[in-house]
Amino acid sequence: xxxxxSDEQRQLHDAVERYLSEQYGFERFQSIKGSAAGxxxxxxxxxxxxxxLAITVPVELGGLGFGPLETLxxxxxxxxSLLLEPVLSSAVIxxxxxxxxxxxTHAGELLAGxxxxxxxxxxxxxxxxxxxxxxxxxxxxRRSGEGYRLDGHKGVVMHAGAADTLLVxxxxxxxxxxxxxVSLFLVPRAEPGVVLDVYPTVDGQRxxxxxxxxxxxxxxxxxGPEGEALTAVExxxxxxxxxxxxxxxxxxxxxxxxxxxxxxVRQQFGQPIGRFQALQHRIADMxxxxxxxxxxxxxxxxxxxxxxxxxxxxxxxxxKAVIGQAGRFVGQQSVQLHGGMGMxxxxxxxxxxxxxxxxxxxxxxxxxxxxxxAALSQA
Amino acid sequence: MRxxxxxxxxxxxxxxxxxxxxxxxxxxxxxxxxxxxxxREEHLLWQRRLHERGWGGMGWPVEFGGPGWNSVQxxxxxxxxxxxxxxxxxxxxxxxxxxxxxxxxxVAQQQRFLPKISAGDxxxxxxxxxxxxxxxxxxxxxxxxxxxxxxxxDGQKTWNTLGQYADWIFCLVRTDSQAKQQSGITxxxxxxxxxxxTVRPIMLLDGGHEVNEVWFENVRVPVENRIGxxxxxxxxxxxxxxxxxxxxxxxxxxxxxxxxxxxxxARERQHGRPLIEDPLxxxxxxxxxxxxxxxxxxxxxxxxxxxxxxxAGPEASILKIRGTExxxxxxxxxxxxxxxYALPFxxxxxxxxxxxxxxRESPGPxxxxxxAAAYFNQRKLSIFGGTNEIQKNIISKMIIGL
Numbered sequence: 001x002x003x004x005x006s007d008e009q010r011q012l013h014d015a016v017e018r019y020l021s022e023q024y025g026f027e028r029f030q031s032i033k034g035s036a037a038g039x040x041x042x043x044x045x046x047x048x049x050x051x052x053l054a055i056t057v058p059v060e061l062g063g064l065g066f067g068p069l070e071t072l073x074x075x076x077x078x079x080x081s082l083l084l085e086p087v088l089s090s091a092v093i094x095x096x097x098x099x100x101x102x103x104x105t106h107a108g109e110l111l112a113g114x115x116x117x118x119x120x121x122x123x124x125x126x127x128x129x130x131x132x133x134x135x136x137x138x139x140x141x142r143r144s145g146e147g148y149r150l151d152g153h154k155g156v157v158m159h160a161g162a163a164d165t166l167l168v169x170x171x172x173x174x175x176x177x178x179x180x181x182v183s184l185f186l187v188p189r190a191e192p193g194v195v196l197d198v199y200p201t202v203d204g205q206r207x208x209x210x211x212x213x214x215x216x217x218x219x220x221x222x223x224g225p226e227g228e229a230l231t232a233v234e235x236x237x238x239x240x241x242x243x244x245x246x247x248x249x250x251x252x253x254x255x256x257x258x259x260x261x262x263x264x265v266r267q268q269f270g271q272p273i274g275r276f277q278a279l280q281h282r283i284a285d286m287x288x289x290x291x292x293x294x295x296x297x298x299x300x301x302x303x304x305x306x307x308x309x310x311x312x313x314x315x316x317x318x319x320k321a322v323i324g325q326a327g328r329f330v331g332q333q334s335v336q337l338h339g340g341m342g343m344x345x346x347x348x349x350x351x352x353x354x355x356x357x358x359x360x361x362x363x364x365x366x367x368x369x370x371x372x373x374a375a376l377s378q379a
Numbered sequence: 380m381r382x383x384x385x386x387x388x389x390x391x392x393x394x395x396x397x398x399x400x401x402x403x404x405x406x407x408x409x410x411x412x413x414x415x416x417x418x419r420e421e422h423l424l425w426q427r428r429l430h431e432r433g434w435g436g437m438g439w440p441v442e443f444g445g446p447g448w449n450s451v452q453x454x455x456x457x458x459x460x461x462x463x464x465x466x467x468x469x470x471x472x473x474x475x476x477x478x479x480x481x482x483x484x485x486v487a488q489q490q491r492f493l494p495k496i497s498a499g500d501x502x503x504x505x506x507x508x509x510x511x512x513x514x515x516x517x518x519x520x521x522x523x524x525x526x527x528x529x530x531x532x533d534g535q536k537t538w539n540t541l542g543q544y545a546d547w548i549f550c551l552v553r554t555d556s557q558a559k560q561q562s563g564i565t566x567x568x569x570x571x572x573x574x575x576x577t578v579r580p581i582m583l584l585d586g587g588h589e590v591n592e593v594w595f596e597n598v599r600v601p602v603e604n605r606i607g608x609x610x611x612x613x614x615x616x617x618x619x620x621x622x623x624x625x626x627x628x629x630x631x632x633x634x635x636x637x638x639x640x641x642x643x644x645a646r647e648r649q650h651g652r653p654l655i656e657d658p659l660x661x662x663x664x665x666x667x668x669x670x671x672x673x674x675x676x677x678x679x680x681x682x683x684x685x686x687x688x689x690x691a692g693p694e695a696s697i698l699k700i701r702g703t704e705x706x707x708x709x710x711x712x713x714x715x716x717x718x719x720y721a722l723p724f725x726x727x728x729x730x731x732x733x734x735x736x737x738x739r740e741s742p743g744p745x746x747x748x749x750x751a752a753a754y755f756n757q758r759k760l761s762i763f764g765g766t767n768e769i770q771k772n773i774i775s776k777m778i779i780g781l
Contacts, residue, residue, distance in 0.1 A: 001384045001451070003683040009380075069380055260779055272781065280775035287774060288697050295676035302382055318669040371658075374665035378656065 003298060009073040015050050016074040020081040026348045029082045038206035039085045039162055048117025052087060056095045057115040058102055068242055072301035075243050076250030082351055084205055086120060086159035092243045094121040096236035097167050101223040106186055110165060121165040124154040124210050125233055132364035134234050137182050139212060141170035150185065150215040160208035161198040163189055168212065169233055172226050184229035186221045203354040241316050241363045242304035245297040245323045248359040252290045252327060255334040255352050259283060262338055282333055289326035296322040314376050317369040324366030331356040392455050399463040402428045408464030414749045415731040417466050419544040425466045426499030435497030437473050443481050444497055451682050454626055461631030472496040472503035476549045479619050483607040504542040506550035506593060509535060514769045517560045517613065521595060523552035523567060530567060532598040542578050542591040545571050555610050566612035568604040585752040586726055627695055628678050628702030633671050636709045640664065643746055644716050654716060667708050674701045693777045696770035703760035703767060710757040713750045720747035
């Protein structure tokens with residue numbers, strides 16, 4: 001039992017923290033958020049130079065071959081800086097989707113391109129009506145000549161607009177809700193029939209609803225055996241969930257820090273408001289939530305690749321439930337303790353709050369995970 | 380970073396389990412696992428068992444006759460002991476006064492007191508709180524007036540836990556009324572058989588006799604029973620309060636009680652189904668289990684960090700607050716799990732071995748009898764040892780620095 005980061009993990013964290021504190025201040029965030037694309041290629045190249053985009057790519061494809069603990073070590077920095085670039089979507093989740101298929105030429109090439117930052121891929125899996133249920137896939141892939149023809153609609157696909165390639169799940173058999181019959185396809189975003197409705201999310205990131213209208217793909221565009229892809233998708237989503245937890249803990253830390261700083265400086269009735277016990281106790285409660293959340297982000301990273309799926313899901317649901325509840329408390333109370341200033345667009349705290357609120361919903365909210373945990377406990 | 384304990388720690392855990400299997404008798408563990416109180420002799424018997432194994436001085440270094448365990452080993456012992464139904468360790472001797480005697484006592488005091496604490500020959504209790512001094516401990520008023528080779532002690536202590544069993548009491552007394560609050564206090568060890576000491580029970584809301592008032596009238600205490608220097612008692616008292624707080628969360632006991640809650644909820648029925656399958660009840664259990672998991676990892680993080688550098692920060696206060704909240708939540712759900720049979724309040728039914736008249740139908744399940752009393756009793760957790768509000772003061776002082 002130990003909770004120390006290795007030297008390598010600490011170096012990665014330090015490098016990312018240094019880069020983002022120098023290159024990704026709040027003003028930079030504001031200007032990137034206001035730009036048309038909503039992300040920045042210079043920053044992306046900077047992250048590639050640091051090795052951030054290569055960390056989970058296999059060594060033989062030019063990556064660093066790291067895992068969830070290295071991801072944990074640097075995701076908090078991304079959250080703290082409100083990073084808008086698709087690190088979670090592409091460098092963590094999409095690489096995890098692709099890794100089991102790395103010996104297929106197209107997947108291997110894509111991974112190699114992602115490691116250098118030249119290529120961006122995102123998983124397009126969840127659909128409207130699915131809520132947080134990963135088996136709910138209605139998008140169809142029908143045999144068409146030598147290849148496939150895809151029809152369907154994927155909802156709230158994070159960073160789809162930034163991607164060169166969409167990793168699309170589609171049914172080759174069965175009905176929505178079936179575990180079997182889901183296949184995975186590499187879909188170039190520019191392919192005819194791929195239509196994106198791009199929009200910002202509440203926290204200023206970008207997402208899109210993706211419409212697939214008779215998209216023709218070659219047989220080589222399929223990843224792995226037909227109908228057997230859901231396991232790989234769920235494994236990648238679990239890795240992504242753990243990384244999102246770490247991101248959220250970074251955001252919470254930034255909010256606690258900002259709030260402590262604010263109550264030290266803000267004067268009312270001739271003294272800093274931090275002298276008032278009601279506020280002190282609120283901050284103590286925020287810190288308690290933060291530390292429980294941090295503990296669970298460690299658990300999530302340590303268990304997100306556990307081969308025993310039941311054990312993995314129990315741990316991840318426990319982590320997401322705690323982190324969602326902690327995020328709600330820390331976020332809401334940070335705004336409260338900033339008073340009217342907490343409501344303004346001008347202060348970083350409101351943006352941190354929105355990032356945290358988005359993270360609460362992504363991959364299932366606390367209620368969904370509490371229920372899943374309870375169900376797994378009785379199984 | 381890894382969650383698993385090392386091979387050595389696992390081997391130690393096995394050693395503890397073997398000891399518990401061999402030495403913890405089922406008449407004691409049955410009581411603990413079913414929520415019955417233990418008496419003086421049962422606690423001392425267990426202390427003797429630990430002593431025979433060389434583990435009587437829990438947390439003590441080898442030079443004072445302790446097992447020399449690190450904090451991880453102590454954590455493992457307490458977790459295993461709790462899960463197996465071992466008696467909770469009465470902390471006043473081994474964990475409170477003993478470290479003070481080791482750090483600040485004379486060699487004569489160390490030789491006189493420590494072996495008897497380890498061997499379970501003498502029971503200690505605490506004389507800190509007074510009617511006017513709770514969280515604000517330094518405002519205490521019990522006086523100690525020097526008279527030759529004696530201090531003459533007059534005053535009143537309260538919230539004295541299990542003093543009715545005690546042979547000795549460690550006390551803070553005011554020896555200089557002119558000095559600033561904290562600097563006129565002296566730390567005395569007082570024989571409970573001394574003339575002038577009266578122990579009066581304080582009956583609590585659960586009907587139990589767990590705490591007392593202790594009155595001192597012209598009690599003569601030999602100067603040789605003073606710890607360290609006169610008027611420096613506050614320093615020793617603070618050392619005592621800061622000692623041994625890494626197991627303050629009581630993870631093992633919480634796990635045991637949560638398992639008991641699940642057992643009971645599986646036997647209780649609602650709408651013809653086990654209560655544990657009720658969606659609302661199941662989610663409440665899940666919430667507690669998840670919160671406990673988070674706290675367990677937080678506790679392990681503190682232990683892990685202590686290996687690198689000793690704890691200095693608000694960590695112990697976090698463990699205390701969350702631990703007590705979780706214990707209280709479990710006790711509340713336990714009470715609610717038995718529905719109307721939480722209502723009968725019969726002291727005789729709260730004793731182990733109580734037999735209901737076998738010719739009549741049972742008045743509710745046997746396990747229900749103690750649950751309401753336990754719920755009421757557990758409200759103390761967020762009050763003693765520094766109220767949870769005081770803990771939040773400590774946390775905010777350390778992080779906000781105001």
